[in-house]
Amino acid sequence: MLTEEELISKKQLLELTGISYGQLYRWKRKKLVPDEWFIRKSTFTGQETFFPKERMLERVEKIKNMKGDMSLDEIAGQVSIFPTEIQLSQQEILDSNIVSKVALSLYLQQKGPLESFEFQPLLFTYLIDQVLETGRVSSDEAKMILDTLFTYYDEMQGKNVEIIFIRKYGMGCCLLRSLPSELYIDKETKVILRLSVATMIEQLKTKLLEER
Amino acid sequence: MNKVKNGDLKISGSGSAAGGVFEDVDISGSGKINGNIDCHKFRTSGSSKVNGDISTNAFKVSGSSHIYGNVDSEDIHVSGNVHIDGHVGAKTVSISGSAHIERHLAAEFIEIKGGVTIDESCSTEVFNMNGKFKIGGLLNADTVDVHLYHRSSVKEIGGETIKVRIGKTAFGLSKLFSPLVRTELTADLIEGDTIFLENTTAKVVRGNTVHIGAGCHIDLVEYKEKLTRSGDGTVRTEKKIL
Structure with a gap:
């Protein structure tokens, strides 16, 4: 556990x-x-x-x-874990150092060009940036996490969600779980990273506030 | 901006209607509405039933009304009797008579003369109570000011200033309630900065300054600054928190 x-x-x-x-x-x-x-x-x-x-x-x-x-x-x-209203251009995002260029281009590559970022795409880019920064997952695996977030974003709304990345014999796998809950994993599987989305939302909001 | 003025819904005598968006909803006599209502003013006198949620600015009940959904209104005014199956959200709530809310009540100012039952919890800035109340969960308020006129119970109270006193008989309200039942408040836990209690039975009371008055039976009082007592109140264990 x-x-x-x-x-x-x-x-x-x-x-x-x-x-x-x-x-x-x-x-x-x-x-x-x-x-x-x-x-x-x-x-x-x-x-x-x-x-x-x-x-x-x-x-x-x-x-x-x-x-x-x-x-x-x-x-x-x-x-709160609910989105705020923002609208930032790619340039503004890079200038403010909220996310790295690598994370931004990975997002754009995966989801297509985007003129201006509202809260959700910015949050996803931020999460991907945090994931990549740990150095524990490859960019392909980061894409997998991004896709998972995209698929389940609507269901995640208002919930306290944690991103978990596990790996067994080199094979990576992304999980999202809503907290509080318990999770039991077999011994040979390594938990590579855990990231609380609520905490990230809070961090992101703080950064946006500092930028204003 | 163009604002489309919605029509009114009026039921007098006996009738039923479907929900929808209205300017004013007015039910006198016996009325039944099926569906959600979104309106500026909701008023019912007599007896009414609403099978749905109500979202309005002013919600006024005189007589008796049963809402089978949630009520969201800036202002809630009840004289008579209301039963709400869902959540209630409001700025000000004033009840003279009785109310039963099956879910959570969230407001800023609550004033009750009579009785109220809230099955879940209640959060507000001000909770002024004259009469009896029963709250299944937490009463969370900055200021709790209670005058008891009948047996009341609450699971927990938390806030800044909490005052529970026995109601004055001269008030006249006590005649409405049976004198056979002991007028007291029972609670599991009461936590606040300043606490003044009379006729209260509680397991745990925690505060900065605590006064335990007549008719109290408290298992444990934990206080930071001062504990005072009057009357025949009993405290089994008291602890000063350093």
């Missing part, structure tokens, strides 16, 4: 970050923290709430930083 993340209890989180119950519940209401991050576990004092530690601490930092010049609703838009 793929390894689980380290968790942090609500009490520890508040202590560590200095945020209050009021703030945490407000962020939950405004969807600044996704509902699936609130993980229920039984402890000796009854039910307690835990969070994925690393992602939650990162998110709290991010919200604290953004809170100065953005409203909570704007931050919610920033961290």
Whole structure:
């Protein structure tokens, strides 16, 4: 089974970050923290709430930083997994260094010429760029991932999706799974890479925001 | 921009109609609508049934109404009785009478005089309650201000300021409810920055400043700054969080 993340209890989180119950519940209401991050576990004092530690601490930092010049609703838009409205030309994309030239040309080669990029093609290019950057997959395999994303994009909408690339005896294979779910793989199969689409969307949105 | 003005849908007496896009929907008497409704104003007095979702700016029920779908409205006003099978999304919700929502209620301002049952959870900035309520999931609100007039229950409450008090009998509302049942709120968990409780039975209460008043039975209180007490309230275990 793929390894689980380290968790942090609500009490520890508040202590560590200095945020209050009021703030945490407000962020939950405004969807600044996704509902699936609130993980229920039984402890000796009854039910307690835990969070994925690393992602939650990162998110709290991010919200604290953004809170100065953005409203909570704007931050919610920033961290949500739903697309934002953008329109960028190829040149603008390259100039802003959001994706590499290699990833961009791979996308265009695979999907045909595109005048301007909206969120979805930009996200796919970004994902491919991230995949290639790991150095663990070939460009043909990256194309396979791109095709898989294309085929299932509509079904992925609004879900927390993870891209998994596995290889057995040199044969690569791309999986998409919606989280939370468990996955069991045979021992001889190597997990080459795992990429959370939600995290990538968030990263991409942050980069776009910095560009503006 | 050209705006096409849609027609109104009016049912008076007894009648049924199909859903659709309207300017105003007005049902008086007994009416039934089959299908989704998208309109500017939805008003029903008497008794009505809607087999579908309603999307509107103002949703007003006087009398009794059963909506078999979701309701999405800027403003919701109920005097009488409403049953909604689906989710409810609104800015302001005001209920005098009773409401039963089978799914989630999301709003910004909720004011209730009477009773409300929400099978799932409720999220709002302000939750003002006079009467009784039953919430199957989490009540998540910045400000929770409850005056109890009857037995109420909620799984969890989370927010900034949470106040639960026993309702004043002079208010007159208590006459409506049976005096035989103990007026209390039961909850599994209450978490907030400032908490004031009366007549509350809870397993766990966590907050910065917590006041446990008369009629409370709390298994565990965890507080950061201050724990005060009044009346005959009991706390089995208290812990100061450092």
